Amino acid sequence: MIRLDSISKQYAGQILFVDASFALFRGDKVGLIGPNGCGKSTIFRLILKQEDPDSGQVAVERNITIGHFGQDVGEMKGTTVVGATLDGAGPISEVASKLRDLEHKLGDPAHADDMERLIEEFGEVQARFEELGGYALDARAREILAGLGFAQEVMDADVGTLSGGWKMRVALARILLMRPDAMLLDEPTNHLDIESILWLEQFLKNYDGALMLTSHDREFMNRIVTKIAEIDGGELTMFSGDYEFYVKQRAVLDAQAESQFERQKAMLAKEEAFIARFKARASHAAQVQSRVKKLEKIEKIEPPRKRKKLTFNFAATTRSGDDVANLEGIKKSYGSKTIYNGLDLLVRRGERWCVMGANGAGKSTLLKLVAGATTADEGRVNIPPSVKMGYFAQHAMELLNATDTVWESLVSRFPHASIGSLRTLAGVFGFSGDDVEKPCRILSGGEKARLVLAQMLYDPPNFLVLDEPTNHLDLGTKEMLIEALSEYQGTMLFVSHDRHVLRAISNRVLELTPEGIHKYGGGYTEYVEQTGREAPGMRE
Structure with missing residues (x-):
């Protein structure tokens, strides 16, 4: 249906593709992946004829319809x-x-x-x-x-x-x-809750056209895609399988490339040492000349690209008391709609509560009550003095000073921190090189989220209250944050629609339903096993 034949494309000296080829057939479900700025959106624009390649051609079968979902709705x-x-x-x-x-x-x-x-x-x-x-x-x-x-x-x-x-x-x-005959979906789950994501998964599984999508939700990709198209360093490589298969296969290929490079490097070193040792001896002249010619003919293997993996380790934080947050008899209404009536919740040190519920169930409101961003109509919220809280909400990104650069935002927040530690912090959260000089007003949603998280986690609290912390993060940054939060020693209360996040870091589930609240002692994995559903009101 759609073919990219030997295309090359660059912007302002940055090479996106070199002699890249790709074909999308009816029934294909392809996940398009690669680091930010690698050219995923450019692939979509080339297929839609919104741009032309510098060389090569894009062929789209006559009379097919293409539906494109992007992040600009108009x-x-x-x-x-x-x-x-x-x-x-x-x-x-x-x-x-x-x-x-x-x-x-x-x-x-x-x-x-x-x-x-x-x-x-x-x-x-x-x-x-x-x-x-x-x-x-x-x-x-x-x-x-x-x-x-x-x-x-x-x-x-x-x-x-x-x-x-x-x-x-x-x-x-x-x-x-x-x-349409083909769908190009750019981050379709970005603004969806877990119930809508589950519905969309089923819809796309039943879709018989050609599908290409980008997504930062690895669970969603695993359930939908049957192929992965990876853009990396100007190359476009196809893998048959879901995202988990790709991760394993990529690790194998990287290890093989590293091994081949090291073997050739050792062989070359051995040959060059022989040449250096015997080049002045007439008795070895023929052997030396033979090895010199041999080396000239060998095609040198390029050093494997080191895939940058972000890592972040929490600094030590103060220990809170056993009781971290205590909500008693909470009643909260908006107009005529009562969100809670008599809600009780005790959060204890080391617990990681994920809050689940359908739209309007009051997930974000609960976090706001705990964080002091709103007040209850009745009841009380008690946070002991030993608790140092960090609260991340989507509106927090709007509080960044638009005229400050990324670097100025970090320095003003931590004026006594060393330049080296702040440089490391910026790099860990994806701001390296000239990126630290970007004004906050031009940052994308993902970049703003990374900056706010960096500010919050540099001097770590012992109680994290997080409302969709990975909503705008790319796969690399999301994996880094999941790993860091998995090692975090404090207490957490969070909302997320990402099932990979839910499985990785929760050890308690609070389910908000119209019939009342339900508490589950295990994490999200145990919740699914006990209830037979992946979200409130839905069944497998």
Whole structure:
């Protein structure tokens, strides 16, 4: 369906691809991976003909439809959520839009004089809408929106009132409704909760077209993709299998490349030592000359690229008392909606509670109550003086000084720290070289998240309260943070939609449901085993 033949591409001297080839066939489900800036989005733009390669060619089979989901959703307003979803459904969307416009005019007294013509036109357009399967499409759109977490009443509300994250879901729903021959999905799970991710997994498993996606959610990729396309150092390499298979295979290939390089290096050293030792002896002239010619013909193996792995180790922190946070009789409401009524929770030292619940269950609100970012209507939250808390929330990224550079943000936060330690901190969280001179105002969501986490973890608290800490992180930084948190000696209360994170660091589960709260003594893995579901309200 789609072929990239011997393409090369560079930007401002940075080489992305050199003579790279790739083919995407119907039924393929490919995970596109590589470090930030390696060219993943460029691959999408080349396929969509938004850019041309410097050399080589991109061939797309005639008459196939391609749906592309990116992180820029554009303007959405002036219609309902369902209407905005239908707008992405191809030719039928134009008929649906015309039908909605006529419905509006028929109900507008200003068009009373033109009512007869409008009724006639409405009948014609409605007939065409039925002919194209429009009403079935409306039902499908609502089914997809429900799967992505929209309540029925929200579907008929103004799309312009939605937050950016929910508009992203509408943009994704458009592509899914379209059911194109090929889908290019750039981080489709970024703004989804775990229930919506599980629904999307099932949808994509049943999709019979060609799929290429990028994702920082390794569990999601493992369940969807059957191939991995790796971009690294200008090369595009294909692996058959899921992400876990790729990780193992990549380790094997790296070890083989290192072994081959070392063997050749040892052989060359041995030959060069012989030449150096005997080159002045006439009796060995023929042997020396033979070995010199042999070395000239050998194709030198390039030193294997060292794959940079980020590591972070928590500094020692003060020990808290046994009781870290105690919530008693908590009642919290927003308007007429009661979130909790009589919630009790005791968090003890060393516990790592992951908080689970459907949208609106109060996960983030619970973290805000513990962190003191909001107050309860009734009941009390007690945090003992021995507890030093670190709170990460999405709004924390908005508190960065826009005019400060990354380096200035770190120095102002830790004025007495050594330059060396701050340089190391910046590097660990992905800011090396000129990256530290970036102003905060131009940082991506992932870069802002990394900077806020770096500030919080440099002088580590003994109680971490984390709301989606890995939401915008790339795979490398996420793995680093998971490893660090696995070794962390303090206490944690956190929310995450990433099942790899949940499995790796939780040892307690707090489930918020409409029927009340449920506590589980094991971590997320044990929770799934005990309940038979991966998220509240869902079953395997």
